[in-house]
Amino acid sequence: KTPFPIFSQEEVYKHRTPADGIWVTYKGGVYDITEFVAMHPGGSKILLAAGGALEPFWAMYAVHSQEHVLEILSEYKVGELSPEDQKQQSASSSDPYSTDPPRHPALRVNSQKPFNGEPPSEILSENYITPTAFFFKRNHLPVPKVDPATYRLEIEGLPNGPVSLSLEDLKSRFPKHTVTATLQCAGNRRSEMNKVKQVKGLNWGIAAISNATWSGVLLRDVLLDAGYKSGGTAKHVQFEGLDKDVTGTTYGASIPLGKAVSEEGDVLLAYEMNGEDLPADHGFPLRVVVPGTVGARNVKWLGKIILSEEESSSHWQQNDYKGFSPSTDWDTVDFKSAPAIQELPVQSAITQPAEGAVVDRSMEEVTVKGYAWSGGGREVVRVDVSLDGGRTWQVAKLRGGEEDEPPPPPGRAWAWKLWELTAPLPEDAQELEIVCKAVDSSYNVQPDSMAPIWNLRGVLSNAWHRVRVTVNE
Ligand code: HEM
Ligand code: MTE
Structure with a gap:
């Protein structure tokens, strides 16, 4: 067996385009993945790692910690990384999930990184208000660490220009409202659909749904105070989270403007859940609660609100959380052809x-x-x-x-x-x-x-x- 040639990190870094070939490193191995890029199930994101290490990206997308992924990778091995560069790498790589909060051990975990878990289903019917520790948790990204003292909520798209509010502003300047609302993930009970025919997504049981009392300020009150007037061109209210992926893109979603400003919409900017500060997993220090609307629009770790003519351009608004015919498959699906899920069915x-x-x-x-x-x-x-x-x-x-x-x-x-x-x-x-x-x-x-x-x-x-x-x- 001939030993693999040794490459320096500098040499690997020269391979970042289809013309020069696309190389990556993983645990000391060097891989030429030029041919694989077009076949990658996660799309062109793979190019973010071009010329460097896979570890920091795979730490974010833990779907890769499976044997079949490593088998694919092994087919493309072309060399070994020099020992000096290996040392350098291991010193700098870190896990973006290392600061995630601890969770209750009884939660049934559907994915550890990002964390997705549901309670044992009997717990749901034992408590009208789901105890916070057992409330299902659905994260797409690492939980961001937000300092409540320096936190600002930015609001854009208003006639009088942007507004920035501290947590203290929200708590002291607006009346406090409490709403009891159930949140349900669009993927609740997906495992039963999976038995009909394989679908793509976390294999939720029947407990990706929970009920809590949420306290905070009405989004309507905040928008009116910030200068919102009816009759403008805005049709949607977009929400951006403070949780980011490797490219710096935040979680985002939007709801129709009418729901946000209606006196009967009860849309909250919540800073409490079940009478206590929001926990880290549920959006500390502030999240949107859109009662009656699919979980995905209830944006956690809320950083920004934008009034706009368009819906959120986020992946989760445009290319996910939409329904299709049983006849639609991954080769024929056109995400533009279906509306984003808002209200959920019975x-x-x-x-x-x-x-x-x-x-x-x-x-x-x-x-x-x-x-x-x-x-x-x-x-x-x-x-x-x-x-x-x-x-x-x-x-x-x-x-x-x-x-x-x-x-x-x-x-x-x-x-x-x-x-x-x-x-x-x-x-x-x-x-x-x-x-x-x-x-x-x-x-x-x-x-x-x-x-x-x-x-x-x-x-x-x-x-x-x-x-x-x-x-x-
Ligand atoms: C999914 C392989 C690099 C992002 C996948 C899957 C495979 C794969 C086999 C499907 C896993 C499954 O569902 O069982 C690889 C290989 C890579 C690589 C061999 C390197 C040679 C990357 C990088 C990123 C990335 C660098 C991000 C920067 C993703 C994402 C998915 C995915 C987001 C999930 C797609 C979805 O669920 O729709 N990858 N990957 N991959 N990959 Fe990669
Ligand atoms: N908000 C941010 N910022 N990031 C997220 O990953 N997940 C959404 C929504 N808000 C998410 C988010 C989805 S898909 C659901 S179902 C609910 O949060 C889950 O809320 P919970 O974790 O408090 O149960």
Whole structure:
């Protein structure tokens, strides 16, 4: 076996274009990846590493810490990096996730870097307000460290020019409002869609949804104070996070202007969650809470607000979080052809019993619990539960907030309902197929199965939820 030639970092750095060849280094190896660039599943981002080390980029995109990625890389090996340059590199590389906060060990982790985790689903129905530590966490990037003393919120696109506010300005100059709102990720229940046919995305179970009380100032109040007047040309309100990728691009999203400035929109710039300062994972020191709207628009670590004629140009507004026909695949998808998801469709799921649980015949009864929610402030008005795969149905008992709390005004039901049904065990049944489906105030219902709503990104997964349990004689 002939040993690989030794290259200096300086030599590797000369290979950064297709004409000169594209070289990278990884753990002391030198690789000529010119041929691979066009085949890279992550697109032209790969060129950011041209002429240098992969480690800092792969630390950001941990999708690469898989054996099959290393196998691909190994095909392109052309040499070894000189020992002096190897030493230099290991001294300078660092993990952008090293300052991420600690998380509750009970969270089911879908990805560690960036951190994405959901609680065990029984926890959801045990608490109307999800305890903060168990609230699902969905990050696209490392959690940014923000100093609340020097933090500024910038607002652009107003007739009187830009405005900059400190955290203290927000807390002292505007009335404090509290809204109980459920956040749901567009990818909640993706794993069930994945069983129909493979989709691309984190394999969420049924718990990428949680409910909290959020306190802060109304976006409407802040915009009016900053000089917003109706009748302008702006149609959208864009939000930029302070979390950045390797190119310095921030997380971003936008919502329609009407939702932002409506007296009934209840859009908050929240600095508290469940009565405490926002935790790092949920957007400290300030996040947008857009009640009734998909999680992705609820921008955390909010740095900037822009009123504009156009939607956010962010990847997550333009090329992600959109729905398509089951017939659309990655070769034919045209992201421009579909609107960005804003309000989510009606949803419900069974949190107890768990799939595969055993119910004891001597108990004579079975108790089924779950959650139900709909987007756009549409209230859940009914949940139907079946113990026989959908042939016969019983109506579950719904539970909103505290007993003495008034019901939400029409069109502003931002929080979920928990539901429960206790029913006699059907005689002779050895197995139960428990099914739930919710109805919202517009009489929208959930579709009965996933296949007809399957889409390549696995979003909007809201078919009847089904759980199979066995009855122990
Ligand atoms: C995804 C290989 C360099 C960014 C992937 C995947 C492979 C791959 C096989 C798909 C992984 C999966 O889903 O199982 C490689 C190889 C590289 C390289 C062999 C170097 C020779 C880079 C660099 C960056 C990058 C330098 C960023 C600066 C990404 C991103 C994805 C990805 C963002 C995810 C795409 C998506 O989920 O849509 N890469 N990669 N890659 N890569 Fe790379
Ligand atoms: N905001 C920023 N700045 N960065 C992000 O990665 N993720 C979004 C949204 N806001 C995200 C963000 C997505 S996709 C969701 S579902 C929600 O935050 C999740 O909020 P949570 O982590 O507080 O549950």
